[in-house]
Amino acid sequence: MFAKKMMAVAAALVVAQSAFADDKLVDSVSVDVGTGSKVQMVRFSAAKDWDTKWFQSNGTNLSGYWEASTGIWRENAYMNQPGVEHKLWDIGFTPVFRFQNDNKKGIYYEGGIGVHMLSKLYNNDDNRLSTHFQFGDHLGVGYVFDNKWEVAARVQHFSNGGYKKPNSGVNFFELRAAYHF
Numbered sequence: 001m002f003a004k005k006m007m008a009v010a011a012a013l014v015v016a017q018s019a020f021a022d023d024k025l026v027d028s029v030s031v032d033v034g035t036g037s038k039v040q041m042v043r044f045s046a047a048k049d050w051d052t053k054w055f056q057s058n059g060t061n062l063s064g065y066w067e068a069s070t071g072i073w074r075e076n077a078y079m080n081q082p083g084v085e086h087k088l089w090d091i092g093f094t095p096v097f098r099f100q101n102d103n104k105k106g107i108y109y110e111g112g113i114g115v116h117m118l119s120k121l122y123n124n125d126d127n128r129l130s131t132h133f134q135f136g137d138h139l140g141v142g143y144v145f146d147n148k149w150e151v152a153a154r155v156q157h158f159s160n161g162g163y164k165k166p167n168s169g170v171n172f173f174e175l176r177a178a179y180h181f
Contacts, residue, residue: 043071
């Protein structure tokens with residue numbers, strides 16, 4: 001069932017891309033897999049480059065992209081009970097800054113802070129998030145190949161910024177694969 005939904009999302013992105021061939025709505029799509037303390041995550045994203053170059057020098061620049069994402073988390077110690085699984089959905093939107101080569105190939109470094117909405121409250125292991133609304137920030141390093149594929153590693157933190165307790169936060173280490181159109 002999950003795979004069918006994700007295939008439908010991918011098909012919708014391809015159709016949207018075709019509909020806006022001259023002015024791309026989406027520049028790339030990606031999949032992330034992540035793991036944290038007794039939690040795993042799979043996320044699918046679509047991105048749109050800013051096509052802006054700040055601080056251009058020595059063949060590098062600062063630029064970025066908008067990222068829209070949806071993912072599913074699997075808690076493995078729901079309500080602090082080892083082995084009890086629980087799932088929730090995450091929908092997010094993140095502006096991401098990227099330090100990269102002018103040709104957008106090779107190694108890059110990035111960071112972003114965005115907003116996320118969780119389908120259920122997170123209550124796993126000793127970590128609890130008391131709100132559905134969360135901030136998601138990440139730091140990453142990656143590499144864009146000549147064939148338009150990209151691989152990256154990210155460290156991501158989710159938290160409500162302390163506006164409601166409890167707010168222990170959730171951390172993920174993620175691996176990412178993306179394809180650029």
